[in-house]
Amino acid sequence: MILILAGLIIFGSALYFVHYCSNPAEAGILEVRYTNANKVLGKWQLDEDGEFAIEFIHSVNQSLVRETYRLEARRIKPQSVRLYSFGAGMSDLGEGQKLSQDGDAFIISGFSSSFKELNLIIGSATDHVLFINNEIISLRELSGKSDGRNAHITIQYR
Secondary structure (H helix, E strand, C coil): CHHHHHHHHHHHHHHHHHHHHHCHHHEEEEEEEECCCCCEEEEEEEECCCEEEEEEECCCCCCEEEEEEEEECCEEEEEEEEECCCCCCCCCCCCCCEEEEECCEEEEECCCCCECEEEEECCCCCCCEEEECCEEEEHHHHHCCCCCCCCEEEEEEC
């Protein structure tokens, strides 16, 4: 009985090892770090095809914006931008992009580009908030700066 149990444990461990080592694209880490200092501020496990969002108040039109991203082929691909007001830098649709409406919100979707990393400057007037794995993280607080102003951060999937 003990040999059977030990065999099952070893077999199960081997399957786990083979699964995750032969399929590295299935799981990874979304990492937030200072851009210039390369100091890691936070890490979250996220599966390939996982999603996260960044929400902030637009600096010009002063309305809420939520950008949603999906991980595809180890890259970060924009899925949609949800906004409530158009203004400077908010009204031009790129090729293949679509505009729809959901209540009071406008949704821009149909993005074709993807990125190895996202580079952000934390807002000086308002916070940027990361939504990931049912968590809500203030990027201003994560940056460790009391006012969070002008913290240059990079988000990358590893």
